[in-house]
Amino acid sequence: MALADARAQVLGLRVVPHDPALDRDWLDRLAQGCARYTPLVALDPPDGLILDIAGAAHLFGGEAALAADVEARLERTGMTVRSALGPTADAARALARYPAPPAPDEAAAIRRLPVAALELDAEATRALARAGLRTIGDLASRPMASLAARFGAEAAEALRRLLGDAPSPLAPRLTPPPVAAERRFAEPVASTPHAMGVLAELAGEAIETLAGRGKGGRDFRATFFRSDGLARTIAIETGAPTRDAALVMRLFAERIDALRDPIDPGFGFDMMRLAVPRIEALGASQLRLEGGATRAPAMDELADRLATRLGRGRVRRYRPADTHIPEQAQLELPAIDAPPPQAWPAPAPGEPPLRPFWLFDPPQPIEVIAEVPDGPPHRFRWRRATHAIRRYEGPERIAAEWWRRRDNRGLTRDYYRVEDDRGRRYWLFRHGLYDEKPDPRWYIHGLFA
Amino acid sequence: MRESSSPLAGLRRRVARIAASGGPPGARADGWLASGHAGFDAALGGGLAVGRVHEMFADSLDAASAAAFAALLALRGGGTAPLLWLRTADAARQGGHLYAPGIAELGGDPDRLLLVETGDAKALLAAANDALRCPGSTAVVVESRGRLPALDLTAGRRLALGARDAGTVLLLLRLGAEPVPSVAETRWRIAAAPSRELEANAPGAPAFDLELLRWRAGPAGARWRLEWNRDDQAFRDAALSGAVLPLAPRRALESRGAEAA
Numbered sequence: 001m002a003l004a005d006a007r008a009q010v011l012g013l014r015v016v017p018h019d020p021a022l023d024r025d026w027l028d029r030l031a032q033g034c035a036r037y038t039p040l041v042a043l044d045p046p047d048g049l050i051l052d053i054a055g056a057a058h059l060f061g062g063e064a065a066l067a068a069d070v071e072a073r074l075e076r077t078g079m080t081v082r083s084a085l086g087p088t089a090d091a092a093r094a095l096a097r098y099p100a101p102p103a104p105d106e107a108a109a110i111r112r113l114p115v116a117a118l119e120l121d122a123e124a125t126r127a128l129a130r131a132g133l134r135t136i137g138d139l140a141s142r143p144m145a146s147l148a149a150r151f152g153a154e155a156a157e158a159l160r161r162l163l164g165d166a167p168s169p170l171a172p173r174l175t176p177p178p179v180a181a182e183r184r185f186a187e188p189v190a191s192t193p194h195a196m197g198v199l200a201e202l203a204g205e206a207i208e209t210l211a212g213r214g215k216g217g218r219d220f221r222a223t224f225f226r227s228d229g230l231a232r233t234i235a236i237e238t239g240a241p242t243r244d245a246a247l248v249m250r251l252f253a254e255r256i257d258a259l260r261d262p263i264d265p266g267f268g269f270d271m272m273r274l275a276v277p278r279i280e281a282l283g284a285s286q287l288r289l290e291g292g293a294t295r296a297p298a299m300d301e302l303a304d305r306l307a308t309r310l311g312r313g314r315v316r317r318y319r320p321a322d323t324h325i326p327e328q329a330q331l332e333l334p335a336i337d338a339p340p341p342q343a344w345p346a347p348a349p350g351e352p353p354l355r356p357f358w359l360f361d362p363p364q365p366i367e368v369i370a371e372v373p374d375g376p377p378h379r380f381r382w383r384r385a386t387h388a389i390r391r392y393e394g395p396e397r398i399a400a401e402w403w404r405r406r407d408n409r410g411l412t413r414d415y416y417r418v419e420d421d422r423g424r425r426y427w428l429f430r431h432g433l434y435d436e437k438p439d440p441r442w443y444i445h446g447l448f449a
Numbered sequence: 450m451r452e453s454s455s456p457l458a459g460l461r462r463r464v465a466r467i468a469a470s471g472g473p474p475g476a477r478a479d480g481w482l483a484s485g486h487a488g489f490d491a492a493l494g495g496g497l498a499v500g501r502v503h504e505m506f507a508d509s510l511d512a513a514s515a516a517a518f519a520a521l522l523a524l525r526g527g528g529t530a531p532l533l534w535l536r537t538a539d540a541a542r543q544g545g546h547l548y549a550p551g552i553a554e555l556g557g558d559p560d561r562l563l564l565v566e567t568g569d570a571k572a573l574l575a576a577a578n579d580a581l582r583c584p585g586s587t588a589v590v591v592e593s594r595g596r597l598p599a600l601d602l603t604a605g606r607r608l609a610l611g612a613r614d615a616g617t618v619l620l621l622l623r624l625g626a627e628p629v630p631s632v633a634e635t636r637w638r639i640a641a642a643p644s645r646e647l648e649a650n651a652p653g654a655p656a657f658d659l660e661l662l663r664w665r666a667g668p669a670g671a672r673w674r675l676e677w678n679r680d681d682q683a684f685r686d687a688a689l690s691g692a693v694l695p696l697a698p699r700r701a702l703e704s705r706g707a708e709a710a
Contacts, residue, residue: 301585302531302533302563302583302585302586303531303563305583306533306563306565306576306579306580306583309579310565310567310576310579314565314566314567314576315563315564315565316563316564316565316566317560317562317563317564318547318549318559318560318562318564320549320550320559326548326550329550330548330549330550330559332546332564335563341560344549344550344553344558344559344560345550345553346553347553347554347556347679349680350680352644352647352651352652352653352654352655353551353554353555353654353655353679354554355548355550355551355553355554356513356545356548356551357513357516357517357520357547357548357551357552357555358512358513358516358544358545358546358547358548358551359545359546359547359548359551360545360546361541361545361546385510390643391644391646391650391651391652392650392651392652393647393649393650393651393652417651417652418652419643419644419652421643422510422640422641422643423640423641423642423643423644423656423658424510424511424513424514424641425641425644425652425655446545446548446551447512447513447544447545448513448517448551448652448655449513449514449516449517449518449521449555449641449655449657449677
């Protein structure tokens with residue numbers, strides 16, 4: 001139907017452009033809310049959710065009660081919900097999406113589904129209907145080989161999945177965490193301080209489990225389930241595995257403090273869960289002989305706190321990289337997942353610093369006047385100012401990494417450490433030797449202290 | 450006069466309260482970032498006081514020298530306490546990336562460096578406030594370029610209180626900016642100085658021209674020319690090559706320094 005036709009039929013029709021990304025986001029939020037029933041929630045875009053409730057139904061008073069609860073809760077968010085239970089994910093999905101006449105049990109219901117439930121292409125579906133095959137039961141009574149020969153292996157596979165003869169694996173939105181603790185409330189909790197108190201208890205429980213396994217957590221996620229069906233997850237990360245409940249709570253407090261949109265309890269939280277999705281081995285810590293714990297690595301803790309507050313990519317550390325190309329000799333990594341420190345190249349005693357304190361990346365082009373073409377620079381012009389060079393050392397010749405290049409070439413750089421008449425020290429280089437390139441350019445690559 | 454007379458007793462109580470809360474600005478700090486140069490440290494009563502804000506001004510061409518001076522003061526003499534370096538995201542484009550191999554060449558340990566990058570100047574000051582309140586760092590360096598209008602007296606006071614409460618040092622690097630009134634404990638102007646010549650006219654160890662523009666706890670105006678000695682992890686007197694230092698303010702300071710030492 002064209003938009004004009006629709007407008008003619010319904011007065012005051014409101015038109016909104018379709019935004020698939022926003023739909024997907026909303027589906028994800030609904031899925032997050034459904035994590036209260038089971039950790040295995042899979043998205044079925046554009047408008048479906050599949051919950052694996054094996055072993056979880058009894059917590060809600062049986063399968064039917066659980067389904068009713070899901071429907072009631074999702075309808076509260078303004079959604080129209082159609083649910084179905086099935087022995088496999090594909091079967092449940094087909095039962096929910098395609099209306100079937102009532103049946104005594106699930107197997108019979110599947111057999112009564114229309115062939116459209118196989119979701120083959122339009123041509124195959126039409127061919128099935130023309131062959132007089134209207135329901136899944138009709139198809140299932142035929143030999144599978146002839147079905148595959150006539151409609152393709154795809155159709156046979158879809159049928160077997162629907163009947164439960166072939167596996168229909170579920171790709172959950174989040175994999176179940178190895179350690180989790182949760183608490184349900186008889187009455188919704190509306191005050192955030194109270195919720196934080198409960199979170200501290202959950203952290204204690206989770207850490208006890210971790211201690212029993214000799215592990216520490218790197219990643220903690222607290223999920224606050226609101227009674228209206230939505231949920232909010234707050235995650236923190238640490239740079240090293242930890243079993244320190246006080247530290248975890250401090251990081252959560254930092255995180256919640258730094259949130260732009262504070263946690264909204266709405267009508268209250270009726271469930272909270274603390275999951276530890278990432279755990280690593282952590283031995284028992286030893287106390288010092290003279291009493292007190294060994295000094296906590298201040299650096300790690302500080303980095304964790306700042307990353308929690310400012311964002312994980314904002315706080316960085318430096319690690320050496322094994323190359324002699326200056327701009328590639330350091331890696332700037334998020335402090336939280338930087339690898340353990342490695343030794344930096346040690347300077348030779350008695351030498352002045354040979355590498356600059358600040359490095360331009362990319363190097364900035366300059367104009368250089370040299371006495372002889374191949375010789376050291378005499379004066380140079382950078383950022384609209386001319387600098388006369390009083391002292392220099394060089395060249396330090398750094399060749400390109402030709403073994404990494406397909407053409408086995410690359411320009412050699414001749415680096416000069418220079419000092420101008422005001423005492424400022426610069427790192428200049430000529431990009432290319434005179435026999436490599438006719439008129440090599442000069443660049444400034446760094447500033448010395 | 451009797452002690453219990455109410456105005457006097459009230460004043461006494463007030464004085465006691467102020468003393469208990471850390472004292473008025475300029476009270477003795479419980480630590481210093483020392484330079485290793487005896488004259489410099491003695492003149493300042495030990496070095497740059499911990500728990501205070503220190504401002505360092507530099508011309509934009511001397512920016513690397515001022516930044517290196519701040520880094521060397523903080524990283525000097527080993528230890529494992531981290532140095533927090535805060536800058537805005539566009540600082541790398543304007544002034545260059547901090548180069549860890551260069552810090553290693555100066556004798557500092559780049560593993561102690563934690564870089565914090567923020568979007569704009571406002572976020573920079575907010576991050577500085579957070580970073581200051583995390584005890585355990587050797588210093589917090591905030592690198593800024595230009596006027597930095599977000600740093601008004603209120604913001605400066607907040608930073609100073611944060612540093613005092615947590616016992617951390619804040620080094621405000623003001624590159625390409627002019628000094629304006631602030632609550633900083635000391636205010637410096639830093640420039641590169643010609644280095645001692647090595648053989649074949651090669652540039653030598655880094656040298657710095659320091660001028661103490663303001664000091665809350667004593668006379669200002671002193672100048673030093675210091676050279677960084679990596680092998681001793683200390684600053685020392687640079688070679689006097691041509692430039693003459695004004696002696697009067699130095700002498701005035703030296704008598705003070707002797708008394709403090």
